[in-house]
Amino acid sequence: MRNLQAVDREHIVESExxxxxxxxxxxxxxxxxxxxxxxxxxxxxxWWGAHLHRTFAMDDIRSACQRVMPETFERCVDTVIIQRGGARR
Structure with missing residues (x-):
């Protein structure tokens, strides 16, 4: 004997x-x-791209000030940062 069951059309639509x-x-x-x-x-x-950009800009400023004015390094860095719009340190 087969294991089949008759199902009405209404039951199919309701179950779907x-x-x-x-x-x-x-x-x-x-x-x-x-x-x-x-x-x-x-x-x-x-955010990460902006952070990297700011970090590389600070590194560039520091290296340029170290080359040009090694005796007043911190003063040069502060002056350039203020002139560029006050980057946070």
Whole structure:
């Protein structure tokens, strides 16, 4: 004897509806999390790029002042930083 069961058309439609809505919700959650992760990663990369830029600019200022005015090194660094718009130290 076969293990088959007759199923009405109404039962098929009713059982597919929750599966579709749950897969839609899952898709929306995945997209939302993906967008949040991409936004967080992009924000961190922008911050890190700005940090590297500021660090390299400070290194350039310090090395130039060390070459040009070794006796008044700190004064030169402070003057150049103020002239460039007051970078934080």
């Amino acid at each position: 509806a929750p599966a579709r809505s749950s897969s839609l919700i899952r898709l929306i959650v995945q997209w939302t999390l993906g967008i949040l992760v991409a936004f967080a990663l992009g924000t961190w990369l922008v």
